Amino acid sequence: MPHDTPLPAKIKKKPPAPGSPLLGPDAVAEIFRRLRDRTPHPRTELNYTNPFTLVVAVALSAQATDISVNKATEALFAAADTPQKLLELGEEKLRDYIKTIGLYNAKARNVMALSKMLLEQFGGVVPQTREELMRLPGVGRKTANVVLNEAFGQPTIAVDTHIFRVSQRLDLAHGKTPDEIEGGLNRIVPEEFKQHAHHWLLLHGRYICKARVPDCPNCRLVDLCPYQPKTPPVVPGVATPKPLKSRAGR
Numbered sequence: 001m002p003h004d005t006p007l008p009a010k011i012k013k014k015p016p017a018p019g020s021p022l023l024g025p026d027a028v029a030e031i032f033r034r035l036r037d038r039t040p041h042p043r044t045e046l047n048y049t050n051p052f053t054l055v056v057a058v059a060l061s062a063q064a065t066d067i068s069v070n071k072a073t074e075a076l077f078a079a080a081d082t083p084q085k086l087l088e089l090g091e092e093k094l095r096d097y098i099k100t101i102g103l104y105n106a107k108a109r110n111v112m113a114l115s116k117m118l119l120e121q122f123g124g125v126v127p128q129t130r131e132e133l134m135r136l137p138g139v140g141r142k143t144a145n146v147v148l149n150e151a152f153g154q155p156t157i158a159v160d161t162h163i164f165r166v167s168q169r170l171d172l173a174h175g176k177t178p179d180e181i182e183g184g185l186n187r188i189v190p191e192e193f194k195q196h197a198h199h200w201l202l203l204h205g206r207y208i209c210k211a212r213v214p215d216c217p218n219c220r221l222v223d224l225c226p227y228q229p230k231t232p233p234v235v236p237g238v239a240t241p242k243p244l245k246s247r248a249g250r
């Protein structure tokens with residue numbers, strides 16, 4: 001969609017304080033329509049083969065890139081793709097598979113413990129409720145939301161660092177914690193977009209609305225976005241724009 005599309009809602013000139021009114025419903029719907037146009041069927045960029053390997057991959061991805069996790073899990077999941085097989089593999093061999101991932105010692109312990117709990121308390125099957133998922137060692141609310149959304153098709157919104165930032169820049173939600181942003185997004189995102197909302201916002205944050213230098217000149221949401229200052233276009237022969245000083249919390 002071109003950037004000069006007429007504005008469906010009033011654009012605010014100044015950033016709102018937390019708790020201030022957010023974008024209007026027409027603007028919110030327009031944002032998600034444009035993100036959907038760009039990626040109609042978004043999926044996680046983590047590789048997995050079943051709900052169990054998804055739980056493991058998401059648990060391993062904390063403070064690590066999806067690429068680094070995928071490199072490690074390719075061989076791991078070929079060797080062990082069920083809780084039983086993981087336990088048979090043992091913690092030492094698991095560590096060998098994932099030692100290129102940050103915090104691998106703690107993550108290996110958690111993966112062994114969650115595999116044990118899945119076998120002992122859930123018959124080896126990944127549960128489909130947030131409460132049950134969050135009982136698994138190393139599984140927090142964000143991981144549970146990713147698993148519910150990706151593996152079980154539930155319209156949950158998992159708030160990671162990209163979604164935390166993008167939601168506030170776009171005035172979709174404001175808050176000091178991921179839970180507050182999740183609550184705000186759940187209130188404002190239209191039902192028809194909820195299933196993929198977190199994927200769209202995550203991809204937008206990862207590739208366009210990046211933390212240090214958002215790619216505003218190539219952003220399809222630029223006319224809807226109240227964030228200031230925007231990154232100026234690159235002019236040939238002129239120095240590349242420096243990272244912006246973001247407003248606090250954004």
Ligand code: SF4
Nearest residue numbers: 209214216219222225
């Ligand atoms: S215009 Fe810039 S700040 Fe706003 S959403 Fe797009 S990339 Fe992010």
